[in-house]
Amino acid sequence: MPSDTAGSWTPVALSADLPPATVIPAWTPLGAIALWRSQSGRASASSDRCPHRGMRLSHGFVRGEALSCIYHGWSYSPAGGCIRIPAHPDLVPPETIRVAVQQVAESDGIVWIAVGEPAMPPPRLDNLAPIRSLTLDADVAAIEAAAGxxxxxxxLIRVADCPWVRLLPAEQIGCTLIHLLVEQGRSVADRITASRIAEAVRRRAETRQKDMA
Ligand code: FES
Known part of the structure:
Protein backbone atom coordinates (compact mmCIF):
# COMPACT_ATOMS: atom_id res chain seq x y z
CA MET A 1 0.00 0.00 0.00
CA PRO A 2 1.72 3.23 -1.10
CA SER A 3 1.95 5.58 1.88
CA ASP A 4 3.46 8.82 3.15
CA THR A 5 3.49 10.47 6.51
CA ALA A 6 -0.09 11.73 6.18
CA GLY A 7 -1.82 8.61 4.91
CA SER A 8 -1.95 5.90 2.29
CA TRP A 9 -3.94 4.62 -0.67
CA THR A 10 -5.50 1.19 -0.76
CA PRO A 11 -6.52 -0.40 -4.11
CA VAL A 12 -10.06 -1.65 -3.44
CA ALA A 13 -11.32 -2.75 -6.86
CA LEU A 14 -10.74 -2.84 -10.59
CA SER A 15 -12.58 -0.09 -12.48
CA ALA A 16 -14.03 -2.77 -14.76
CA ASP A 17 -15.76 -4.39 -11.77
CA LEU A 18 -17.67 -1.19 -10.98
CA PRO A 19 -19.88 -0.36 -13.97
CA PRO A 20 -22.09 2.77 -14.02
CA ALA A 21 -25.13 2.74 -11.69
CA THR A 22 -23.82 -0.02 -9.41
CA VAL A 23 -22.72 -0.35 -5.79
CA ILE A 24 -20.46 -3.06 -4.35
CA PRO A 25 -19.00 -3.79 -0.90
CA ALA A 26 -15.29 -3.12 -0.39
CA TRP A 27 -12.86 -2.95 2.52
CA THR A 28 -10.12 -0.63 3.67
CA PRO A 29 -7.94 -0.93 6.79
CA LEU A 30 -10.52 1.36 8.46
CA GLY A 31 -13.49 -0.93 7.76
CA ALA A 32 -16.24 -1.76 5.30
CA ILE A 33 -17.28 0.73 2.63
CA ALA A 34 -19.96 0.98 -0.03
CA LEU A 35 -18.18 1.65 -3.33
CA TRP A 36 -20.48 2.98 -6.03
CA ARG A 37 -20.46 4.54 -9.46
CA SER A 38 -23.09 7.03 -10.56
CA GLN A 39 -24.94 6.86 -13.85
CA SER A 40 -22.56 9.48 -15.28
CA GLY A 41 -19.51 7.41 -14.25
CA ARG A 42 -18.28 9.11 -11.09
CA ALA A 43 -16.85 6.68 -8.48
CA SER A 44 -17.62 7.43 -4.80
CA ALA A 45 -17.21 5.66 -1.47
CA SER A 46 -19.02 5.92 1.84
CA SER A 47 -19.24 4.09 5.12
CA ASP A 48 -21.21 0.88 4.59
CA ARG A 49 -23.78 1.86 7.21
CA CYS A 50 -26.91 3.91 6.62
CA PRO A 51 -27.30 6.67 9.24
CA HIS A 52 -31.03 5.90 9.53
CA ARG A 53 -31.24 2.34 10.88
CA GLY A 54 -27.82 0.96 10.06
CA MET A 55 -28.61 -1.06 6.91
CA ARG A 56 -25.56 -1.78 4.71
CA LEU A 57 -25.50 0.76 1.92
CA SER A 58 -23.67 -1.75 -0.31
CA HIS A 59 -27.03 -3.59 -0.44
CA GLY A 60 -28.62 -0.46 -1.87
CA PHE A 61 -29.00 0.86 -5.38
CA VAL A 62 -27.84 3.75 -7.55
CA ARG A 63 -30.22 6.06 -9.36
CA GLY A 64 -28.67 8.86 -11.36
CA GLU A 65 -26.06 10.56 -9.20
CA ALA A 66 -27.22 9.24 -5.80
CA LEU A 67 -26.83 6.09 -3.69
CA SER A 68 -30.06 4.89 -2.06
CA CYS A 69 -30.53 2.60 0.92
CA ILE A 70 -32.51 -0.59 0.24
CA TYR A 71 -34.43 -0.37 3.52
CA HIS A 72 -36.39 2.91 3.53
CA GLY A 73 -34.89 4.48 0.41
CA TRP A 74 -33.01 7.40 1.90
CA SER A 75 -30.69 8.76 -0.82
CA TYR A 76 -27.18 10.16 -0.43
CA SER A 77 -25.08 12.36 -2.71
CA PRO A 78 -21.41 11.60 -3.51
CA ALA A 79 -20.54 14.17 -0.80
CA GLY A 80 -22.48 12.12 1.77
CA GLY A 81 -25.43 14.39 2.43
CA CYS A 82 -28.94 12.94 2.57
CA ILE A 83 -30.87 14.39 -0.36
CA ARG A 84 -34.18 12.51 -0.24
CA ILE A 85 -36.40 10.73 2.29
CA PRO A 86 -39.20 8.97 0.38
CA ALA A 87 -41.58 8.88 3.38
CA HIS A 88 -41.38 12.69 3.51
CA PRO A 89 -41.15 13.75 -0.14
CA ASP A 90 -41.66 17.46 0.61
CA LEU A 91 -38.97 17.59 3.30
CA VAL A 92 -35.54 19.01 2.54
CA PRO A 93 -33.37 16.69 4.69
CA PRO A 94 -31.34 18.54 7.33
CA GLU A 95 -27.62 18.80 6.63
CA THR A 96 -26.90 16.87 9.82
CA ILE A 97 -28.09 13.64 8.14
CA ARG A 98 -24.89 12.50 6.50
CA VAL A 99 -22.95 9.35 5.77
CA ALA A 100 -19.15 9.42 6.17
CA VAL A 101 -17.39 9.45 2.79
CA GLN A 102 -13.90 8.47 1.68
CA GLN A 103 -11.70 10.10 -0.91
CA VAL A 104 -11.62 8.11 -4.17
CA ALA A 105 -9.02 8.21 -6.93
CA GLU A 106 -9.22 6.19 -10.11
CA SER A 107 -6.38 5.67 -12.56
CA ASP A 108 -5.06 2.99 -14.89
CA GLY A 109 -8.05 0.75 -14.25
CA ILE A 110 -7.75 0.69 -10.44
CA VAL A 111 -10.06 2.31 -7.86
CA TRP A 112 -8.08 3.61 -4.84
CA ILE A 113 -9.39 4.80 -1.47
CA ALA A 114 -7.48 7.21 0.74
CA VAL A 115 -6.77 6.10 4.31
CA GLY A 116 -5.97 9.33 6.14
CA GLU A 117 -4.97 12.21 3.90
CA PRO A 118 -2.11 11.10 1.66
CA ALA A 119 -0.07 14.00 0.33
CA MET A 120 0.64 12.25 -2.98
CA PRO A 121 -1.78 10.75 -5.50
CA PRO A 122 -1.80 6.95 -5.94
CA PRO A 123 0.99 5.52 -8.11
CA ARG A 124 0.57 5.46 -11.88
CA LEU A 125 0.48 1.93 -13.30
CA ASP A 126 0.10 2.98 -16.91
CA ASN A 127 2.43 0.30 -18.29
CA LEU A 128 0.24 -2.42 -16.78
CA ALA A 129 -3.18 -3.85 -17.64
CA PRO A 130 -5.51 -5.08 -14.84
CA ILE A 131 -6.89 -8.61 -15.36
CA ARG A 132 -8.87 -9.70 -12.28
CA SER A 133 -8.97 -9.66 -8.48
CA LEU A 134 -8.64 -12.60 -6.08
CA THR A 135 -9.06 -12.98 -2.32
CA LEU A 136 -6.34 -14.93 -0.48
CA ASP A 137 -6.44 -16.35 3.03
CA ALA A 138 -2.87 -15.16 3.54
CA ASP A 139 -1.04 -11.99 4.54
CA VAL A 140 1.24 -9.93 2.32
CA ALA A 141 4.40 -11.55 3.73
CA ALA A 142 3.13 -15.01 2.75
CA ILE A 143 2.18 -13.72 -0.72
CA GLU A 144 5.63 -12.19 -1.18
CA ALA A 145 7.23 -15.50 -0.18
CA ALA A 146 4.97 -17.41 -2.59
CA ALA A 147 5.74 -15.00 -5.44
CA GLY A 148 9.47 -14.97 -4.70
CA LEU A 156 3.50 -4.13 -6.61
CA ILE A 157 4.78 -7.69 -6.19
CA ARG A 158 6.55 -9.13 -9.23
CA VAL A 159 6.20 -12.89 -9.72
CA ALA A 160 9.79 -14.12 -9.81
CA ASP A 161 9.43 -16.86 -12.41
CA CYS A 162 7.15 -14.77 -14.65
CA PRO A 163 8.36 -11.16 -14.36
CA TRP A 164 5.72 -9.65 -16.66
CA VAL A 165 3.06 -10.52 -14.05
CA ARG A 166 2.41 -8.22 -11.06
CA LEU A 167 0.24 -8.59 -7.97
CA LEU A 168 -1.17 -5.49 -6.26
CA PRO A 169 -2.23 -6.44 -2.71
CA ALA A 170 -4.75 -4.73 -0.41
CA GLU A 171 -4.78 -6.05 3.14
CA GLN A 172 -8.21 -6.73 4.60
CA ILE A 173 -9.40 -8.13 7.90
CA GLY A 174 -8.14 -11.73 7.98
CA CYS A 175 -7.33 -11.95 4.27
CA THR A 176 -5.73 -10.08 1.38
CA LEU A 177 -7.32 -8.93 -1.87
CA ILE A 178 -4.88 -9.00 -4.78
CA HIS A 179 -5.32 -7.40 -8.16
CA LEU A 180 -3.61 -9.24 -11.00
CA LEU A 181 -1.93 -7.10 -13.67
CA VAL A 182 0.22 -7.87 -16.69
CA GLU A 183 2.51 -5.71 -18.76
CA GLN A 184 0.70 -3.85 -21.55
CA GLY A 185 0.57 -5.55 -24.93
CA ARG A 186 0.42 -9.13 -23.66
CA SER A 187 -1.70 -11.59 -25.67
CA VAL A 188 -4.96 -13.19 -24.56
CA ALA A 189 -3.04 -16.46 -24.04
CA ASP A 190 -0.57 -14.66 -21.77
CA ARG A 191 -3.46 -13.20 -19.74
CA ILE A 192 -4.87 -16.68 -19.23
CA THR A 193 -1.41 -17.87 -18.19
CA ALA A 194 -1.15 -14.96 -15.75
CA SER A 195 -4.47 -15.92 -14.20
CA ARG A 196 -3.23 -19.48 -13.65
CA ILE A 197 0.02 -18.17 -12.17
CA ALA A 198 -1.94 -16.00 -9.71
CA GLU A 199 -3.98 -19.01 -8.65
CA ALA A 200 -0.76 -21.00 -8.11
CA VAL A 201 0.62 -18.13 -5.98
CA ARG A 202 -2.62 -18.19 -4.01
CA ARG A 203 -2.29 -21.91 -3.27
CA ARG A 204 1.36 -21.55 -2.21
CA ALA A 205 0.66 -18.48 -0.05
CA GLU A 206 -2.32 -20.09 1.69
CA THR A 207 -0.34 -23.28 2.36
CA ARG A 208 2.51 -21.20 3.76
CA GLN A 209 0.11 -19.23 5.94
CA LYS A 210 -1.43 -22.43 7.34
CA ASP A 211 2.02 -23.88 8.05
CA MET A 212 2.96 -20.74 9.99
CA ALA A 213 -0.24 -20.82 12.10
S1 FES B 1 -31.94 2.06 7.22
FE1 FES B 1 -31.37 3.13 5.47
S2 FES B 1 -33.11 4.26 4.92
FE2 FES B 1 -33.68 3.27 6.75
Whole structure:
Protein backbone atom coordinates (compact mmCIF):
# COMPACT_ATOMS: atom_id res chain seq x y z
CA MET A 1 0.00 0.00 0.00
CA PRO A 2 1.72 3.23 -1.10
CA SER A 3 1.95 5.58 1.88
CA ASP A 4 3.46 8.82 3.15
CA THR A 5 3.49 10.47 6.51
CA ALA A 6 -0.09 11.73 6.18
CA GLY A 7 -1.82 8.61 4.91
CA SER A 8 -1.95 5.90 2.29
CA TRP A 9 -3.94 4.62 -0.67
CA THR A 10 -5.50 1.19 -0.76
CA PRO A 11 -6.52 -0.40 -4.11
CA VAL A 12 -10.06 -1.65 -3.44
CA ALA A 13 -11.32 -2.75 -6.86
CA LEU A 14 -10.74 -2.84 -10.59
CA SER A 15 -12.58 -0.09 -12.48
CA ALA A 16 -14.03 -2.77 -14.76
CA ASP A 17 -15.76 -4.39 -11.77
CA LEU A 18 -17.67 -1.19 -10.98
CA PRO A 19 -19.88 -0.36 -13.97
CA PRO A 20 -22.09 2.77 -14.02
CA ALA A 21 -25.13 2.74 -11.69
CA THR A 22 -23.82 -0.02 -9.41
CA VAL A 23 -22.72 -0.35 -5.79
CA ILE A 24 -20.46 -3.06 -4.35
CA PRO A 25 -19.00 -3.79 -0.90
CA ALA A 26 -15.29 -3.12 -0.39
CA TRP A 27 -12.86 -2.95 2.52
CA THR A 28 -10.12 -0.63 3.67
CA PRO A 29 -7.94 -0.93 6.79
CA LEU A 30 -10.52 1.36 8.46
CA GLY A 31 -13.49 -0.93 7.76
CA ALA A 32 -16.24 -1.76 5.30
CA ILE A 33 -17.28 0.73 2.63
CA ALA A 34 -19.96 0.98 -0.03
CA LEU A 35 -18.18 1.65 -3.33
CA TRP A 36 -20.48 2.98 -6.03
CA ARG A 37 -20.46 4.54 -9.46
CA SER A 38 -23.09 7.03 -10.56
CA GLN A 39 -24.94 6.86 -13.85
CA SER A 40 -22.56 9.48 -15.28
CA GLY A 41 -19.51 7.41 -14.25
CA ARG A 42 -18.28 9.11 -11.09
CA ALA A 43 -16.85 6.68 -8.48
CA SER A 44 -17.62 7.43 -4.80
CA ALA A 45 -17.21 5.66 -1.47
CA SER A 46 -19.02 5.92 1.84
CA SER A 47 -19.24 4.09 5.12
CA ASP A 48 -21.21 0.88 4.59
CA ARG A 49 -23.78 1.86 7.21
CA CYS A 50 -26.91 3.91 6.62
CA PRO A 51 -27.30 6.67 9.24
CA HIS A 52 -31.03 5.90 9.53
CA ARG A 53 -31.24 2.34 10.88
CA GLY A 54 -27.82 0.96 10.06
CA MET A 55 -28.61 -1.06 6.91
CA ARG A 56 -25.56 -1.78 4.71
CA LEU A 57 -25.50 0.76 1.92
CA SER A 58 -23.67 -1.75 -0.31
CA HIS A 59 -27.03 -3.59 -0.44
CA GLY A 60 -28.62 -0.46 -1.87
CA PHE A 61 -29.00 0.86 -5.38
CA VAL A 62 -27.84 3.75 -7.55
CA ARG A 63 -30.22 6.06 -9.36
CA GLY A 64 -28.67 8.86 -11.36
CA GLU A 65 -26.06 10.56 -9.20
CA ALA A 66 -27.22 9.24 -5.80
CA LEU A 67 -26.83 6.09 -3.69
CA SER A 68 -30.06 4.89 -2.06
CA CYS A 69 -30.53 2.60 0.92
CA ILE A 70 -32.51 -0.59 0.24
CA TYR A 71 -34.43 -0.37 3.52
CA HIS A 72 -36.39 2.91 3.53
CA GLY A 73 -34.89 4.48 0.41
CA TRP A 74 -33.01 7.40 1.90
CA SER A 75 -30.69 8.76 -0.82
CA TYR A 76 -27.18 10.16 -0.43
CA SER A 77 -25.08 12.36 -2.71
CA PRO A 78 -21.41 11.60 -3.51
CA ALA A 79 -20.54 14.17 -0.80
CA GLY A 80 -22.48 12.12 1.77
CA GLY A 81 -25.43 14.39 2.43
CA CYS A 82 -28.94 12.94 2.57
CA ILE A 83 -30.87 14.39 -0.36
CA ARG A 84 -34.18 12.51 -0.24
CA ILE A 85 -36.40 10.73 2.29
CA PRO A 86 -39.20 8.97 0.38
CA ALA A 87 -41.58 8.88 3.38
CA HIS A 88 -41.38 12.69 3.51
CA PRO A 89 -41.15 13.75 -0.14
CA ASP A 90 -41.66 17.46 0.61
CA LEU A 91 -38.97 17.59 3.30
CA VAL A 92 -35.54 19.01 2.54
CA PRO A 93 -33.37 16.69 4.69
CA PRO A 94 -31.34 18.54 7.33
CA GLU A 95 -27.62 18.80 6.63
CA THR A 96 -26.90 16.87 9.82
CA ILE A 97 -28.09 13.64 8.14
CA ARG A 98 -24.89 12.50 6.50
CA VAL A 99 -22.95 9.35 5.77
CA ALA A 100 -19.15 9.42 6.17
CA VAL A 101 -17.39 9.45 2.79
CA GLN A 102 -13.90 8.47 1.68
CA GLN A 103 -11.70 10.10 -0.91
CA VAL A 104 -11.62 8.11 -4.17
CA ALA A 105 -9.02 8.21 -6.93
CA GLU A 106 -9.22 6.19 -10.11
CA SER A 107 -6.38 5.67 -12.56
CA ASP A 108 -5.06 2.99 -14.89
CA GLY A 109 -8.05 0.75 -14.25
CA ILE A 110 -7.75 0.69 -10.44
CA VAL A 111 -10.06 2.31 -7.86
CA TRP A 112 -8.08 3.61 -4.84
CA ILE A 113 -9.39 4.80 -1.47
CA ALA A 114 -7.48 7.21 0.74
CA VAL A 115 -6.77 6.10 4.31
CA GLY A 116 -5.97 9.33 6.14
CA GLU A 117 -4.97 12.21 3.90
CA PRO A 118 -2.11 11.10 1.66
CA ALA A 119 -0.07 14.00 0.33
CA MET A 120 0.64 12.25 -2.98
CA PRO A 121 -1.78 10.75 -5.50
CA PRO A 122 -1.80 6.95 -5.94
CA PRO A 123 0.99 5.52 -8.11
CA ARG A 124 0.57 5.46 -11.88
CA LEU A 125 0.48 1.93 -13.30
CA ASP A 126 0.10 2.98 -16.91
CA ASN A 127 2.43 0.30 -18.29
CA LEU A 128 0.24 -2.42 -16.78
CA ALA A 129 -3.18 -3.85 -17.64
CA PRO A 130 -5.51 -5.08 -14.84
CA ILE A 131 -6.89 -8.61 -15.36
CA ARG A 132 -8.87 -9.70 -12.28
CA SER A 133 -8.97 -9.66 -8.48
CA LEU A 134 -8.64 -12.60 -6.08
CA THR A 135 -9.06 -12.98 -2.32
CA LEU A 136 -6.34 -14.93 -0.48
CA ASP A 137 -6.44 -16.35 3.03
CA ALA A 138 -2.87 -15.16 3.54
CA ASP A 139 -1.04 -11.99 4.54
CA VAL A 140 1.24 -9.93 2.32
CA ALA A 141 4.40 -11.55 3.73
CA ALA A 142 3.13 -15.01 2.75
CA ILE A 143 2.18 -13.72 -0.72
CA GLU A 144 5.63 -12.19 -1.18
CA ALA A 145 7.23 -15.50 -0.18
CA ALA A 146 4.97 -17.41 -2.59
CA ALA A 147 5.74 -15.00 -5.44
CA GLY A 148 9.47 -14.97 -4.70
CA UNK A 149 9.73 -11.14 -4.62
CA UNK A 150 9.09 -8.32 -2.16
CA UNK A 151 6.62 -5.53 -2.91
CA UNK A 152 8.22 -2.49 -4.57
CA UNK A 153 7.70 1.17 -3.61
CA UNK A 154 4.36 1.23 -5.46
CA UNK A 155 3.16 -1.84 -3.57
CA LEU A 156 3.50 -4.13 -6.61
CA ILE A 157 4.78 -7.69 -6.19
CA ARG A 158 6.55 -9.13 -9.23
CA VAL A 159 6.20 -12.89 -9.72
CA ALA A 160 9.79 -14.12 -9.81
CA ASP A 161 9.43 -16.86 -12.41
CA CYS A 162 7.15 -14.77 -14.65
CA PRO A 163 8.36 -11.16 -14.36
CA TRP A 164 5.72 -9.65 -16.66
CA VAL A 165 3.06 -10.52 -14.05
CA ARG A 166 2.41 -8.22 -11.06
CA LEU A 167 0.24 -8.59 -7.97
CA LEU A 168 -1.17 -5.49 -6.26
CA PRO A 169 -2.23 -6.44 -2.71
CA ALA A 170 -4.75 -4.73 -0.41
CA GLU A 171 -4.78 -6.05 3.14
CA GLN A 172 -8.21 -6.73 4.60
CA ILE A 173 -9.40 -8.13 7.90
CA GLY A 174 -8.14 -11.73 7.98
CA CYS A 175 -7.33 -11.95 4.27
CA THR A 176 -5.73 -10.08 1.38
CA LEU A 177 -7.32 -8.93 -1.87
CA ILE A 178 -4.88 -9.00 -4.78
CA HIS A 179 -5.32 -7.40 -8.16
CA LEU A 180 -3.61 -9.24 -11.00
CA LEU A 181 -1.93 -7.10 -13.67
CA VAL A 182 0.22 -7.87 -16.69
CA GLU A 183 2.51 -5.71 -18.76
CA GLN A 184 0.70 -3.85 -21.55
CA GLY A 185 0.57 -5.55 -24.93
CA ARG A 186 0.42 -9.13 -23.66
CA SER A 187 -1.70 -11.59 -25.67
CA VAL A 188 -4.96 -13.19 -24.56
CA ALA A 189 -3.04 -16.46 -24.04
CA ASP A 190 -0.57 -14.66 -21.77
CA ARG A 191 -3.46 -13.20 -19.74
CA ILE A 192 -4.87 -16.68 -19.23
CA THR A 193 -1.41 -17.87 -18.19
CA ALA A 194 -1.15 -14.96 -15.75
CA SER A 195 -4.47 -15.92 -14.20
CA ARG A 196 -3.23 -19.48 -13.65
CA ILE A 197 0.02 -18.17 -12.17
CA ALA A 198 -1.94 -16.00 -9.71
CA GLU A 199 -3.98 -19.01 -8.65
CA ALA A 200 -0.76 -21.00 -8.11
CA VAL A 201 0.62 -18.13 -5.98
CA ARG A 202 -2.62 -18.19 -4.01
CA ARG A 203 -2.29 -21.91 -3.27
CA ARG A 204 1.36 -21.55 -2.21
CA ALA A 205 0.66 -18.48 -0.05
CA GLU A 206 -2.32 -20.09 1.69
CA THR A 207 -0.34 -23.28 2.36
CA ARG A 208 2.51 -21.20 3.76
CA GLN A 209 0.11 -19.23 5.94
CA LYS A 210 -1.43 -22.43 7.34
CA ASP A 211 2.02 -23.88 8.05
CA MET A 212 2.96 -20.74 9.99
CA ALA A 213 -0.24 -20.82 12.10
S1 FES B 1 -31.94 2.06 7.22
FE1 FES B 1 -31.37 3.13 5.47
S2 FES B 1 -33.11 4.26 4.92
FE2 FES B 1 -33.68 3.27 6.75
Missing amino acids: EKADADG
